Structure formats: C-alpha cells, structure tokens
Amino acid sequence: VVAHEMGHQWWAHQVVGANMQGATMLSQSMAQYSALMVMEDMYGKDQMSKFLKYEMDRYLRSRGQEQTKEVPLLRVENQGYIHYNKASVIMYYLKQMIGEDKVNKALREMIDSYAYKNSPYPNAYDLADRLEQVTPDSLKYLIKDLFYDMTVFNLRALEASYKKLDNGKYEVILIVLSEKYKADSLGRESKIAINDWIEIGVLSAPEKGKEQGKQIYSKQMKITSDKNTFTFTVDQLPDKAGIDPNYYLIDRMPDDNLEEVEERK
Secondary structure, three states, rough: HHHHHHHHOOOOOOOOOOOOOOOHHHHHHHHHHHHHHHHHHHOOOOHHHHHHHHHHHHHHHOOOOOOOOOOOOHHOOOOHHHHHHHHHHHHHHHHHHHHHHHHHHHHHHHHHHHHHOOOOOHHHHHHHHHHHHHHHHHOHHHHHHHHHOEEEEEEEEEEEEHHHHHHHOOEEEEEEEEEEEEEEEOEEEEEEEEOEEEEEEEEEOOOOOOOOOEEEEEEEEOOOOOOEEEEEEEOOOOOEEEEEEOOOOEEEEEHHOEEEEOOOO
16 A cells, blocks of 8 residues: 555656546556555565455456446546556556566656646556557557457366376476457457467465465466467476466456366376
8 A cells, every 4th residue: 555655656646647538547557556566576476466366356346346337447437446456467467478677668758758747648548659669569469458458368277287207307288278358348248369478387385384386387378279288397296287377367267277286197
C-alpha cells in the first residue's frame, strides 16, 4: 500500500491523465506496477507468483459480478478490478516478456513528455504507443492482447511424468492444453487460434514450511495448437510441472496449471 501511494508521486501527481476512458490506467495501474517492482526487489521473483495469483483471482471473481460492462484496460472507467488487479498481472507479464529496462524506457518517456504539463493531457493510448515502440516485433501481439482486447486463456496441465536417467538426471514428459479466447463487454468468449509464447515450468518439492517448491526448469515455448507434449530433462527430482506456472496470463482456471509429476514405470 505504501509503495503504491508513493508511486502516485509520479503517476497522477506529475503525469495527469486526460478526463476520459483509460485515465485510471495512467494513475492507478502505473502506481500498482511501481509497487510490484518494489515488492519484487524486497522479496524476490520467487515470491511474486503468489501475489499475481491473488490479483488474478480477484479480477476473475469481480468480472463475473460486473453490473454494467467490462472494458479493456485501455478504456477502463474507474473499475478497480481492472485498473488494480488485472493491470498487476498484465504489466508484470509484459515486463517479464520484453524486459524491465524496456518498460522503464517507455515510462520514462511518458514522464519526460508530460510531467507537470498543462493540457493537452496524455491518455492511455499515449502510454500504449510507447510500450509498443519498445516491444520487439515478435511480441507486438501482446500490446493488442493486453491493452486493446479482453484476452482470456484456458491453460491446463493434463499429464506429467518423469523417468530417472542413467546419468542421474530426470526426463520429464508434460502434456498441456492451451486455448485462447477474446471476450466482449458482456463476458461472451470466442475462441481464437493460439500463436503465443508461453512458459513451461517444473517445480521441486517444497521445503519444510513452504507452500511451493523452487522452479527448476523454465522455458518460453511457442504454442500454436491446443494440445502439446513437451519432453525435457531436469537436474533435480521434479514435483510439479505445468504451463504458465507463475500465473502471468489471465487464465479462466489458474489452479489447474500445474500437475504432480508421476514416475513412469
């Protein structure tokens, strides 16, 4: 909370958004992202998945209770579950995909261009344009998915198994389901072709007193079909494996992203 409010020293105190749709993306969403970066610095990346899942759960619950209509982040109308909870997941995911330095470059350009300025005031499209400029061509689809549209995934680990190899390592076979949808303002979802980079990961068994083990494997995979099988090797005994293990994507049911890894006979 303190880090979020400190973030407003830049977002809403220096950069003041125009009085239009998306205004709170420039204030609340950017202050929330600033707080996430403080949290990551203090507690480490390994602890972020727990908070991101909390934010995603709050967003998913609240969108089901929307009384008027849901809108994309770029056109948010003071809807807290969008400019706080959804924005947390979106901005952290974008940072993971293109790099913190590039996100910072876009934010610095916004501050340099609009801090303490009178009208014309900036809008959310000004920020989205700057984020797109620093995003590699291969990842520009993210800007549309995250800011212009309401994109939802159905990601699920279907089966995970391992076999111990003669060299002491472990061969893991993971089968996952990956579906992508676009939602309209009434919550109706239409399935579209998936062509996305999504993380595949493996966790070790949790240490005593811990809820989740450490991530021992991570790789971004280009997913182009609904059902995929991946085979890879890890150095430690795997405990769980799955798709989007850190909850970076807006997922209908994030609880089924990971599956316990069973030994193959």
